[in-house]
Amino acid sequence: MAIVALLLSLLVYSVRSEWIDYPSQGQASLTHYQIPRDYVASCGCAPSSTHYPTAALSQFAYGSNTSYGPACGKCFKLTLIDPVVANPPFTPSVTKSIVVKITDLCPFSAESWCGGTPSEPNAAGAFLNFDLAFPSRAIPDNFFPSDEALYGYKDFGVWNVKYETVSCNVDWAGRHDNTALGSVAALGDGACCPIDPTGGVNDTCPSYSDKNGIPPNTANASHSVEIPDYLVQFLGLIISCMFWY
Numbered sequence: 001m002a003i004v005a006l007l008l009s010l011l012v013y014s015v016r017s018e019w020i021d022y023p024s025q026g027q028a029s030l031t032h033y034q035i036p037r038d039y040v041a042s043c044g045c046a047p048s049s050t051h052y053p054t055a056a057l058s059q060f061a062y063g064s065n066t067s068y069g070p071a072c073g074k075c076f077k078l079t080l081i082d083p084v085v086a087n088p089p090f091t092p093s094v095t096k097s098i099v100v101k102i103t104d105l106c107p108f109s110a111e112s113w114c115g116g117t118p119s120e121p122n123a124a125g126a127f128l129n130f131d132l133a134f135p136s137r138a139i140p141d142n143f144f145p146s147d148e149a150l151y152g153y154k155d156f157g158v159w160n161v162k163y164e165t166v167s168c169n170v171d172w173a174g175r176h177d178n179t180a181l182g183s184v185a186a187l188g189d190g191a192c193c194p195i196d197p198t199g200g201v202n203d204t205c206p207s208y209s210d211k212n213g214i215p216p217n218t219a220n221a222s223h224s225v226e227i228p229d230y231l232v233q234f235l236g237l238i239i240s241c242m243f244w245y
Contacts, residue, residue, distance in 0.1 A: 019070075019207070020061045020118050020127055025164040028128035030078060031113050031157065035133050041104035043072035043205070044183045044191020049103050052138045052174030056104035056131040058114035058122075064105065067208035071102045073194035075168035076130065080145070083156035084124045090156065092145040098132075099171045103193065106131045113158060124158060138173065168196040 033056065038047035041056070044067075055076075056062075063069035079097040083090050106114035106129060116127040135141065146154040166172075174180035183191035192205035 018060075018118050019063045020116065022061055022128055025162070026128070027081075027126060028078075028130055028161055028163045029084060029113055029122060029124035029126040030080070030130050030132060030159040030161040032132040032134040034135060035104070037137070040184055040187075040191075042066070043068045043103045043105075043193045044187045045073070045101070045103040045193035046180055046182055046184060048177060048180040049101060049174060049193070050133065050136070050138075051177070052172065052180055053098050053100045053136070054103040054133045054138075055100040056106040056114075056133075057102050058106045058116050058129040058131075059108035060117050061128045062102070062105045064207040065108075065209040066105070067190065068192035068205045069105065069207050069209075070197075070199075070205055072192050072205045073168070073197045074102045075099055075166050075172045075196070076102070077164045077166045077171065078130055078132075079162040079164075081160040081162060084158040084160055086151070086156055090145075090147060090151070094145065096143060096145065098139065098143065099166060099173065100130065100132065101168060101172050101174065104131070104133075124160065126160070128163065130161070130163065 035041065035050065037050050039050055040047055041054075045054075055078075057071045059065065062071045077097055077099050079095060080092060082092065108117075109115050111123075113122050113124065113129045114131065116122045116129060118127075121127050122129055132139075134143070144155065144159070146156070148154050169175055181195045183193035192208075194203050194205065197204040
């Protein structure tokens with residue numbers, strides 16, 4: 001059974017290591033979630049980073065299944081287009097943009113807005129989803145346009161946006177606050193939050209899950225399930241082909 005667990009882990013690990021190679025600008029979906037002020041998220045960025053606009057990025061664009069990934073510390077300018085779901089369609093009367101720093105991972109789930117993969121977009125037709133930390137003192141309460149009189153609510157929930165990779169040193173609101181930059185020192189190698197990553201080896205985080213390989217098998221033997229020999233052989237064949245190519 002230990003061999004089966006190893007094969008299954010390796011198969012999942014191999015599939016999830018195919019990250020999205022996205023362009024520097026394009027279209028994405030935007031959701032929002034709430035995190036406490038001074039919260040240390042997946043990247044391990046400084047607590048004061050939450051005093052400024054931050055966001056999580058969908059897992060396959062983030063570049064790691066857990067902890068930090070290549071997207072950590074990157075800054076993006078997000079420009080609202082229109083809500084993904086609104087009947088009748090809603091077109092904002094003003095164009096609103098915000099520059100966010102990626103500090104967190106939005107975990108993959110096939111049915112979620114963060115479910116985009118290299119070959120399959122999410123329900124909004126987007127491969128990337130930004131999950132904005134909002135409400136937040138760093139962002140005006142009226143950032144998202146609305147028409148409560150017409151729709152009966154203020155929050156459309158999910159938006160289509162244009163994204164553009166920008167320089168954190170130039171465009172992010174927290175660039176002049178040293179306490180908001182970098183990662184938490186006490187976390188050591190368990191954190192990675194560059195001030196202004198460019199994609200180079202010396203200033204961009206590696207993929208934590210790729211770097212650290214397959215996690216140890218911690219399965220409780222009392223909960224094991226017998227897997228037929230033919231399935232074990234089939235999994236072994238698939239993994240052999242992966243390494244061969």
